[in-house]
Amino acid sequence: MAILQINEVSKFYATHKALDHVSLSVPEGSIYGLLGPNGAGKTSLIRILNQINIPDTGTIFFDNEALNSDHIYKIGYLPEERGLYKKQKVWDQMLYFGQLKGLSLADAKSRSEKWLIKFDLKEWKNKKVEELSKGMQQKVQFIITVLHEPKLLILDEPFTGFDPINAELLKEEIKALKKQGTTILYSTHRMESVEEICDHICLINKSRKILDGSVKEIKIANSKNQFELIYEGNLPNWVEQLSSEKVEDGYTKIVFKVDNMKRSEIIKQLANEVNIWSFREIVPSIHQIFIDKVQEVNHA
Amino acid sequence: MHKIWLITKREYLSRVQKKTFIIMTILGPLLIALFYGIIIGLTVTQKTSEKTRIVAVVDKSGLFKNQLKNPNKVQFVYTEDDTSKNGLDLSGWLLIPNDFTLEEPKEVVFKSDETPPIELQGKLTDALESAVNNQKLVQKGVSKDFLDSLKVTVPLKTLEINETGDLVDSRAEVNFVLAFLFAFIIYIFIFLYGVQVMRGVMEEKTNRIVEIIISSVKPFQLMMGKILGIAMVGLTQFLIWVVLSGVMVGLVSLVFATNMVEMSGEMTKSNNSQISSYGSIFDIFLGLNLGFYLIIFLFYFLFGYLLYSSMFAAIGSAVDSESDTQQFMIPVTMPLVISFVTGISVLSSDPNGSFAVFMSIFPLTSPIMMMVRLPFNPPDWELAISMISLVLTFVLFTWLAGRIYKVGILMMGKKPTYKQLFKWMLMK
Numbered sequence: 001m002a003i004l005q006i007n008e009v010s011k012f013y014a015t016h017k018a019l020d021h022v023s024l025s026v027p028e029g030s031i032y033g034l035l036g037p038n039g040a041g042k043t044s045l046i047r048i049l050n051q052i053n054i055p056d057t058g059t060i061f062f063d064n065e066a067l068n069s070d071h072i073y074k075i076g077y078l079p080e081e082r083g084l085y086k087k088q089k090v091w092d093q094m095l096y097f098g099q100l101k102g103l104s105l106a107d108a109k110s111r112s113e114k115w116l117i118k119f120d121l122k123e124w125k126n127k128k129v130e131e132l133s134k135g136m137q138q139k140v141q142f143i144i145t146v147l148h149e150p151k152l153l154i155l156d157e158p159f160t161g162f163d164p165i166n167a168e169l170l171k172e173e174i175k176a177l178k179k180q181g182t183t184i185l186y187s188t189h190r191m192e193s194v195e196e197i198c199d200h201i202c203l204i205n206k207s208r209k210i211l212d213g214s215v216k217e218i219k220i221a222n223s224k225n226q227f228e229l230i231y232e233g234n235l236p237n238w239v240e241q242l243s244s245e246k247v248e249d250g251y252t253k254i255v256f257k258v259d260n261m262k263r264s265e266i267i268k269q270l271a272n273e274v275n276i277w278s279f280r281e282i283v284p285s286i287h288q289i290f291i292d293k294v295q296e297v298n299h300a
Numbered sequence: 301m302h303k304i305w306l307i308t309k310r311e312y313l314s315r316v317q318k319k320t321f322i323i324m325t326i327l328g329p330l331l332i333a334l335f336y337g338i339i340i341g342l343t344v345t346q347k348t349s350e351k352t353r354i355v356a357v358v359d360k361s362g363l364f365k366n367q368l369k370n371p372n373k374v375q376f377v378y379t380e381d382d383t384s385k386n387g388l389d390l391s392g393w394l395l396i397p398n399d400f401t402l403e404e405p406k407e408v409v410f411k412s413d414e415t416p417p418i419e420l421q422g423k424l425t426d427a428l429e430s431a432v433n434n435q436k437l438v439q440k441g442v443s444k445d446f447l448d449s450l451k452v453t454v455p456l457k458t459l460e461i462n463e464t465g466d467l468v469d470s471r472a473e474v475n476f477v478l479a480f481l482f483a484f485i486i487y488i489f490i491f492l493y494g495v496q497v498m499r500g501v502m503e504e505k506t507n508r509i510v511e512i513i514i515s516s517v518k519p520f521q522l523m524m525g526k527i528l529g530i531a532m533v534g535l536t537q538f539l540i541w542v543v544l545s546g547v548m549v550g551l552v553s554l555v556f557a558t559n560m561v562e563m564s565g566e567m568t569k570s571n572n573s574q575i576s577s578y579g580s581i582f583d584i585f586l587g588l589n590l591g592f593y594l595i596i597f598l599f600y601f602l603f604g605y606l607l608y609s610s611m612f613a614a615i616g617s618a619v620d621s622e623s624d625t626q627q628f629m630i631p632v633t634m635p636l637v638i639s640f641v642t643g644i645s646v647l648s649s650d651p652n653g654s655f656a657v658f659m660s661i662f663p664l665t666s667p668i669m670m671m672v673r674l675p676f677n678p679p680d681w682e683l684a685i686s687m688i689s690l691v692l693t694f695v696l697f698t699w700l701a702g703r704i705y706k707v708g709i710l711m712m713g714k715k716p717t718y719k720q721l722f723k724w725m726l727m728k
Contacts, residue, residue: 081712
């Protein structure tokens with residue numbers, strides 16, 4: 001089930017194309033990574049989803065309904081560029097943003113109370129935002145984003161500006177929200193956390209989608225049939241060595257490539273010839289796939 | 301609507317609860333009262349303490365001996381000595397040359413230790429001229445008794461023909477003050493609070509709050525909420541000032557009341573007609589249709605502010621820093637400044653002339669100009685056209701400003717050109 005279905009969406013500005021016929025489908029309950037270098041069109045797409053901008057062509061469905069202004073109550077958005085009213089009290093600010101997202105005053109109050117306790121901010125509730133440490137401000141910012149319990153949470157470079165402790169906290173919260181059924185659209189150009197968090201990804205470059213799917217599928221699809229073997233003995237001829245180095249006790253480590261052969265078959269044949277210490281497939285990291293694909297497009 | 305209300309409420313409360321607002325709101329009337337207090341105090345002490353000046357007349361021509369009438373607060377003494385004061389507190393010597401004749405008046409010299417006040421110079425020439433006139437008339441055989449009987453004061457009362465053809469008191473002085481006051485308040489209000497709108501927009505833009513807000517509300521709602529919230533702050537402050545100033549000025553007047561009575565008592569003696577005209581000013585003031593004035597004032601006050609603040613909001617959205625605002629501020633505020641400056645001259649020359657009529661209908665100048673003209677009874681149709689065009693222009697400008705605002709708040713970096721602003725208006 002897709003909570004978000006984007007069909008052939010394009011957005012043009014006077015001087016450049018921001019999005020060029022982008023289609024993608026975000027499964028409900030997933031953490032969906034929207035990846036791409038700076039300027040690829042991620043923020044343009046996100047602003048369209050938040051109805052800040054209107055696409056020039058294409059359609060968008062949220063929860064099987066054409067995207068409309070009622071949906072903003074079901075979407076939470078943490079923009080890359082974010083801030084708070086510095087002179088306003090934490091509590092007033094939480095209630096204000098909660099109400100703007102459609103909560104009643106009573107609901108906004110009871111939920112804010114819970115979050116303040118959860119994030120250990122209770123005694124700061126009547127302080128002005130500027131009196132809080134940067135880390136505490138980031139917590140407040142996050143609370144404001146999720147206070148209305150959105151079905152879809154859009155995070156644009158959420159870890160930017162977060163210190164490591166809060167980044168970890170945020171990561172845990174994202175996972176917890178996923179467990180509760182929230183779908184998370186996670187936009188970033190940093191690959192470190194993608195494999196750890198995301199179920200699905202979509203790679204955008206130069207305003208076009210170049211790849212999407214589940215992390216597992218993408219990895220398999222992009223595997224280069226390369227394997228690493230540490231062995232003792234004489235290799236059969238069919239092994240196409242890419243590199244080789246001696247390791248301790250007469251063992252040798254090689255990387256080789258085999259096309260059109262199942263892994264079980266490879267192991268079976270090798271086991272007949274050599275003494276295997278370790279065998280593993282070299283799976284490309286999302287980071288590597290990202291770089292390869294982007295370079296492929298840029299050189300094309 | 302609910303969201304605009306939420307935003308309006310936040311804008312209002314966040315400003316009204318500020319210490320600076322509370323201080324300024326209380327201090328404002330205190331300063332005004334102090335200002336009035338000093339002025340009234342100075343005038344009163346000066347008027348009551350003004351002493352009679354003694355002027356020595358050294359008449360070589362022999363024409364003026366005992367012929368000069370003592371003007372108010374001046375006393376003439378006749379002497380031959382133009383150097384010594386003879387123990388008198390002399391203000392100076394009036395030297396009339398011996399070849400001074402009635403047919404051919406020569407230069408008369410006033411000699412004194414210090415520069416004589418203009419007022420005194422006027423009194424001296426008046427006294428000399430009327431003495432010469434009188435003597436000429438006496439020479440032609442006019443009797444002295446008849447001359448004395450010529451001294452009459454004719455009080456002038458100005459009347460206006462109103463719509464129903466009745467004659468009513470013309471209220472030039474009160475009108476002047478009222479018109480100026482109305483225009484001044486509107487002028488100040490638009491500037492003070494328009495700039496607050498601009499700063500508020502810039503704050504949200506530079507603090508990067510704006511993207512979070514406009515994922516929940518439309519940019520236009522955010523802009524309108526801000527403009528309305530700040531308008532309410534202005535109205536609140538204005539009303540508090542009116543009430544407090546009234547109380548303060550009342551108190552100050554009470555303190556000086558005794559002095560005032562003394563002063564007016566003296567005036568009655570010297571100039572009967574003048575005091576009676578002062579009396580009638582108060583009558584007129586109380587008799588004015590203040591309710592009508594107030595409604596019209598509030599209308600121009602609000603819509604003038606709304607029209608300009610939407611432009612201020614657009615400026616705030618287009619730039620990243622206060623220093624970049626100047627370039628856009630000047631053309632936007634130009635009509636306002638022009639109407640205020642020309643308003644004063646129109647007020648004293650021709651409040652119903654074609655220039656004034658045009659400016660009071662043209663929406664960018666009408667909030668000030670129509671207030672200037674209002675006490676001079678502009679025709680109803682002019683008032684109606686002026687008000688309608690102001691509202692329509694407000695709608696149009698807010699719509700255009702909203703379009704600039706929508707694009708501008710998300711544009712960081714280089715200051716846009718006018719051409720770009722125009723493009724933003726046309727963007728989807």
